[in-house]
Amino acid sequence: MREKEVEAALVKAAKKRNGVALKFVSPGLSGVPDRLVLLPDGKIGFIELKSPGKKMRLLQEKRKSQLERLGFLVFCLDSKEEVEVMLDAIQAA
Helix, strand or coil: CCHHHHHHHHHHHHHHCCCEEEECCCCCCCCCCCEEEEEHHHEEEEEEECCCCCCCCHHHHHHHHHHHHCCCEEEEECCHHHHHHHHHHHHHC
């Protein structure tokens, strides 16, 4: 399975929950997560997508910590099986 397959599963699952998984790009700031998930009732989460078994780079870990210090949920997603669990966590926050 490739990262694109995990990403497609995330986009589809967010849409099923009446939300969106927007591609997140920040010019001039490297290491930001790949997707910004917006769910009903103002629920927000940042998602870094990886191929199965791959880990975040050091700069990505730094950005994850930075966003978490600001109070945001940040996840690293590397399998389609984790998508629903991660979306449940965002909705429960």
